[in-house]
Amino acid sequence: MSTTPLAAPRRATITDVAREAGTGKTSISRYLNGEMSVLSPELRARIEAAIERLNYQPNQMARGLKRGRNRLIGMLLADLTNPYSVEVLQGVEAACHALGLMPLICHAANEVEMERRYLQLLTTYRVEGVIVNALGVREETLRPVGGGGIPAVLVDRLVDGLVADMVGLDNRAAAELGTRHLLDNGFDDIWFVVQPFEQVSSRQLREAAFREVMSGVGGASGAHGPSGKDEGGKGGARGHTLVLNLAEPAAVERALAELDRAIDASGDLGGAAASVTDNATRSAIDRTGGKGRRIALFAANAPVALCLALHLKARYGADWQARVALLSIDDPEWAELTGITAIRQPTYEIGYRAVEFLHERIEGIQTTARDCLLPGELIVRASTSR
Amino acid sequence: MSTTPLAAPRRATITDVAREAGTGKTSISRYLNGEMSVLSPELRARIEAAIERLNYQPNQMARGLKRGRNRLIGMLLADLTNPYSVEVLQGVEAACHALGLMPLICHAANEVEMERRYLQLLTTYRVEGVIVNALGVREETLRPVGGGGIPAVLVDRLVDGLVADMVGLDNRAAAELGTRHLLDNGFDDIWFVVQPFEQVSSRQLREAAFREVMSGVGGASGAHGPSGKDEGGKGGARGHTLVLNLAEPAAVERALAELDRAIDASGDLGGAAASVTDNATRSAIDRTGGKGRRIALFAANAPVALCLALHLKARYGADWQARVALLSIDDPEWAELTGITAIRQPTYEIGYRAVEFLHERIEGIQTTARDCLLPGELIVRASTSR
DNA sequence: CTGTTAGCGCGTTCAC
């Protein structure tokens, strides 16, 4: 109370400081920019004192206006609700801190219109660059960015007609890792569950890699194709792709119903011990299989995994993991609690690298668009291994 | 590709537009500010065309520099990892959108130093106001804010020497609601688990309300006191306060050990059906109690609840809910999945109101500091009611 | 209705 003067005193300007220090603005400016060698120690001391006395803080806006750079960068997030985003953000913040940048965080909340508005806003504020975790629509929306516009780097996903640096998970490797893990642990009926992926490159890659492994190809040839469902494969193991449009409740219900039929048709997952108990006993699994097929769900990301888990719990009770195994890309906080296996993304590093890339662009580097693919880490839990 | 000119053309300025439209800057400025009535339709059309042709976008920085307001507000979050923060943020964004404000989101990541730096940064960028979800340290750090500094509104918690508007949960009511629910459902050994609360007003209030109810007072008299442990109370029901310092692994371990002893000492929670099964059957509970006491944990917020759940699962297995009931303030996404009871905060509205308050302050309203306490909603799940 | 003239707070020549 005593330390907070109630009158809001007009913020001191550089002019005030100059007057207070009995000198001109130039010297103050130089002081602020660390050009100490050009100031007499005596003057320097006076300036220091004046600044202290007036509690002066330079106006970044005015500064940016003149010098053409305001040290602001935009960070456009598609969905902060997804823990992935928050984690990436941590890396972004750390890097910004280290590089003297200030990130403006914008949250599109899954709305294209929002994405557009924020992008517009960012250019209006003349940010020096943008890191964008796009909604996945086409370039159209991102007009002001990349290419001829302001420097940009993409996170997690590419955008169609947009040439820019990109950093994200090595989706192909991650999906392969997960699929192989399931296969190795004796699951022979695997459902890859993913949100609509026509527009989102990362989802596409994950799904493609999954199908590739399941079809027993093993090679790296891209067997894309927009088919969408059911594959045969590897030693009798079957793979399916199930699309879960989380934005469309009715569609979700239909998809889940299809899943239910498959689960109901399959036998129990194995034995009594299927219930998650003590993950200290991760012994080699019994690949002889019980009656029916061993079914596993491979969620393409955390939101999907959560949706699946909620549904399964509602349908099969608290013990649902005895019937189905669940593996998810992304390792949300509840994964450990629930015992599902996960592939953790190097989120922090993704964010950090993104800023580094952007910084280089801002500094004028001219290389062609770069990609940085970071590996995921498999975290085996009771759900898929006993 | 065809739409992205590869040369980054210097952004058009208001001068360019003026020239292009064959007029002076003033008219452009007026057009930008919507003073249409002062422009001849003919001029207006020319301006419109010029703007379109040059893809002109006004520079907010320069604009702010002149007019003294840049429509920027700061949003300082203590911990984005806490879902609470993200949810509040949604409300903040919506309100900002509605009021034409642009929120600068700053994430202190639980570090006082960060908080200080960001606050400094925000004032440096001359934001018009700040919404702060403080770490809970003393006013010291928040020097530039509130009182004589830039307008501020506090979220969730007060800061000691800081007079400012504040909006948050009605902690007293929420804690009472939870405690009463547990009591009504026959639990007679209740542990309120909370992070260190000397510095954080919301935690203090929750804990105090809990103890008050447990001590059977019922009235609203403030029986504060920094005691910390064990109370007697209401019809033989016992209440305990357990401090869980999440930042201190060793301390966490000790606290959890104490909890374990209590749980081990108590009998089973009730019967076989204790395992979460079908929450459709929420029948009146059996208050006669089995052998021993019916023990329940009341987590003061989501991070605490998660820590508890993880620990209990590790110790008692997947079926831990058969031994202990868990009720949490905050309703994280995994609550439904796990079946714990929760008190959901009106997070969105908290954020929205905060911005409204701040906006009023910015507009110059002079009332004394206001409080806005919003009610929580009890969401009963299988954990506490069968 | 419209153009002209000052600045906003600061960085930058360029002389002193």
Added chain:
DNA sequence: GTGAACGCGCTAACAG
């Protein structure tokens, strides 16, 4: 070393 003077992109009087 130091301090005027000018300009950044824009808004706000003040004339026409």
